[in-house]
Amino acid sequence: NAGVTQTPKFRVLKTGQSMTLLCAQDMNHEYMYWYRQDPGMGLRLIHYSVGEGTTAKGEVPDGYNVSRLKKQNFLLGLESAAPSQTSVYFCASRPLMARGGGRQETQYFGPGTRLLVL
């Protein structure tokens, strides 16, 4: 299993450009999350999805859109990039249930996408 993968690893954008970050997981997890990490701060939740076709806003959703058309993929879109969106973006996934039964709490993270907006 590759786990959680993110594409691209690094990208430079100009202000106003658009792009899509791809997150893919091969663990058949129901839940997927997008976070951003800025210097000196912890990870902050942007959007999340509790299943295919569903999305919800997190703590810092402004300027981003997401889609989950397939269970294994979670896309994060920036329609008009701004310098304030310069950050490292992490995707995570989590199964609904733990192997032994009961709720699964641990989220599994991808390696991150470093985005620079000039």
Place this chain on the structure above:
Amino acid sequence: DQQVKQNSPSLSVQEGRISILNCDYTNSMFDYFLWYKKYPAEGPTFLISISSIKDKNEDGRFTVFLNKSAKHLSLHIVPSQPGDSAVYFCAASSGSARQLTFGSGTQLTVLP
């Protein structure tokens, strides 16, 4: 307003000694707590967790303590090893989707 706080941005300890990383939270709705470890240019990896109904969880060299009345948790690493040098994030879980709220992290350096 930060709901999960890690007030020490950095910590240095000697190899073989104990490392103690601290975390405070304000939201009483948090019912599960996790510690993640992060190396540069990699994603966070899960280390250890604790439910709010417990006060201690141990896994090898790692122990997490929870003091609910003080809204405080700590991660103990003993003995510390140079490979433990990384950024450690405390996270708290809440809500039906189990969203994580992270602290700002503590950079641990274990000196050989």
